[in-house]
Amino acid sequence: MRWARIDLNGTPSYAVVEGETVIPVRGSPFEAWERTPQRLKLAETKLLVPVIPPTFYAAGMNYADHVREVAEKVGQQPNLPTQADIGYRTNNALIAQGEQIVIPADATDQVQYEGELVVVIGRKCKHLTRENALSAVLGYTIGNDVSERTWQKSDRTLWRAKNTDTFKPMGPWIETDVKLEDLVTKIRLNDKEVFQFPTNHMIFGVIDYLVNMTTCLTLYPGDMVWMGTEGATLNMKHGDTIAIEITGIGTLSNPVVREGM
Numbered sequence: 001m002r003w004a005r006i007d008l009n010g011t012p013s014y015a016v017v018e019g020e021t022v023i024p025v026r027g028s029p030f031e032a033w034e035r036t037p038q039r040l041k042l043a044e045t046k047l048l049v050p051v052i053p054p055t056f057y058a059a060g061m062n063y064a065d066h067v068r069e070v071a072e073k074v075g076q077q078p079n080l081p082t083q084a085d086i087g088y089r090t091n092n093a094l095i096a097q098g099e100q101i102v103i104p105a106d107a108t109d110q111v112q113y114e115g116e117l118v119v120v121i122g123r124k125c126k127h128l129t130r131e132n133a134l135s136a137v138l139g140y141t142i143g144n145d146v147s148e149r150t151w152q153k154s155d156r157t158l159w160r161a162k163n164t165d166t167f168k169p170m171g172p173w174i175e176t177d178v179k180l181e182d183l184v185t186k187i188r189l190n191d192k193e194v195f196q197f198p199t200n201h202m203i204f205g206v207i208d209y210l211v212n213m214t215t216c217l218t219l220y221p222g223d224m225v226w227m228g229t230e231g232a233t234l235n236m237k238h239g240d241t242i243a244i245e246i247t248g249i250g251t252l253s254n255p256v257v258r259e260g261m
Contacts, residue, residue, distance in 0.1 A: 001139075001177065002016065002018070002173045003017075003139065004022060004045075005051065006024065014028045014029060017173055019042075020041060021040070022041070022042050022045045029122070029138055030123075031221075047172050049094045049096045049171060050120075050171055050173050051120055051222050052094070055088070056089045056094075057086050057225040058086070059084070059209055061228060062081070063202060063231070065232075066114075066233075074152060083204070084209045084212040093163050093165060094168045095254070096169070097169070097171035098253065098254065100255050101144075101146055102257055102259055103148075104164060105260045107151070108148065110149035111147070111235060111237075112146070112235055113236060114229035114233055115143075115195075116142070116226045116227055117227045118142060118224050118227070119140060119206055119224060119226075120137065120139055121138065121221060124220050124221060128214045129211065133210040134210075136210060136219065137210075140249055141170060141172075141173065141252075142250065142251075144254065145226060146169070147161055147167070170252070173250060175248065180199070180205070180206060182247070183198070183246055183249070184198055185229075186247075188243040189234060189236070191243075197230040201230065206225075238256060239257075241256065
């Protein structure tokens with residue numbers, strides 16, 4: 001099932017996407033829900049960020065080649081993680097499918113995409129085990145962890161490098177029917193494929209993170225975990241369009257503009 005969050009006459013509403021048809025529902029995927037009689041055309045529907053999370057978690061540095069590439073770019077030695085440690089991002093940075101990534105006027109030209117699998121939690125949970133961890137997952141969507149590499153090198157907390165407004169495109173919807181081992185991430189810059197990788201080829205997988213996180217943290221419906229990206233990334237500039245496709249989920253596409261241009 002595909003769950004979208006849409007603008008329904010000015011009000012955010014959850015909906016089920018079936019092919020090119022969007023069916024608004026009463027309720028949400030995190031509670032009781034029922035379909036309404038209304039039917040909308042997908043092409044004419046404004047998609048919103050598929051969930052506003054209570055807490056926005058990010059695995060980061062979870063693919064070996066990407067760890068090495070970023071370390072080289074910021075002038076550090078690569079340091080592969082030895083356990084599934086989690087970090088945080090901010091909701092102010094979230095934008096939806098089709099919305100503009102806005103590069104601040106004072107940013108350098110080192111603003112880059114990171115195509116990521118996003119895990120959306122479906123129920124309250126703690127002390128998950130390897131056997132039941134995936135039962136806590138509602139589904140998966142796509143994220144673009146836009147990063148200003150010069151700020152990433154200089155800012156101790158990454159507050160600008162990762163959390164600037166519009167730096168976290170996410171969407172287009174949540175897909176519940178996913179086999180992690182079958183997924184492939186493809187990244188296109190201005191319609192040219194620049195990289196692809198097996199999505200599940202992580203240092204630590206979804207189960208690893210959920211089990212480790214819930215030893216200390218309670219996860220709640222709507223929480224999400226961004227799982228990191230692989231390989232080298234390229235600069236994005238004013239006028240570019242970046243598209244991230246994960247097979248079986250969909251495509252997240254956003255135009256890029258620089259503030260003041």
